[in-house]
Amino acid sequence: MSNRLLAHLGKAYLGLILFFLYAPILVMAAMSFNASEFYQLPFSFSTEWYERLWKNDEILEAAWRSVWIAVVVTVIATSLGTAASIALFRYEFPGKTVLQLLLFPPIAIPWLITGTAMLIFFFGIGLDRGTPAVIIGHAALALPYxxxxxxxxxxxxxxxxxxxxxxxxxxxWKVTMAVTVPWILPGIIAGGLFAFAVSFDQFVVSYFLSEPGDSTLPVLIYTSIRKGFTPEINAVSTIIIAVSMGIMLLAARYSNFGGEQ
Incomplete structure (x- = not known):
């Protein structure tokens, strides 16, 4: 089998994977501009569902709550994560390798298990469900990133x-602020963008730790779908995906994972 044929097969395989991943998203985004509430065809372009979305106070309040929680989590996780990274870079101490390895399991463990564990832990220490618990939970998830x-x-x-x-x-302190931080600033920005995306998109931990009636946007979308699906959900989901993809693209641009900028 020639190298050219293998290259074509590889491109076709990659194309199928991308199609499988993005086709449902593109269909959802298209339906958010369809005038029909029941997705009837032919397609009729309309911005009605976006107009209704901006008048839906419940969704707007949940979106604002998700944004400001994500901002707080970003500040906390970026500050603590940057300080921890510099400490791991500068100093040698017993158990350093083990500590570095322990950063990866929280990323790999399913969030359903993590959310359940956090709920049990917070209940055990007397921290009730609510915004403080959500912020701590999100920060713990974002910190390894x-x-x-x-x-x-x-x-x-x-x-x-x-x-x-x-x-x-x-x-x-002067060395850190004048020499080290300017050099690693692209990594700090990328880490902060990752932290914001992890917090803003987080559903499982938010679902376990939020108070009833005071949900983040992903939790509200889930509960709204259970009550009855409306095209407004397509509209807000399209906006979330666009924002999340933009953030992740910025993070990939600035991080470069140690490569040259």
């Missing part, structure tokens, strides 16, 4: 730059 991305950026950092700054009398 930030550490992995920032650590990847630190892999390209030249330690002699810090040594040169110290030899000139700079304090540890």
């Amino acid at each position: 930030v550490i992995v991305v920032v650590t990847a950026r630190l892999a390209t950092f030249d330690r002699t730059l810090e040594e040169a700054a110290r030899s000139l009398g700079a304090s540890a």
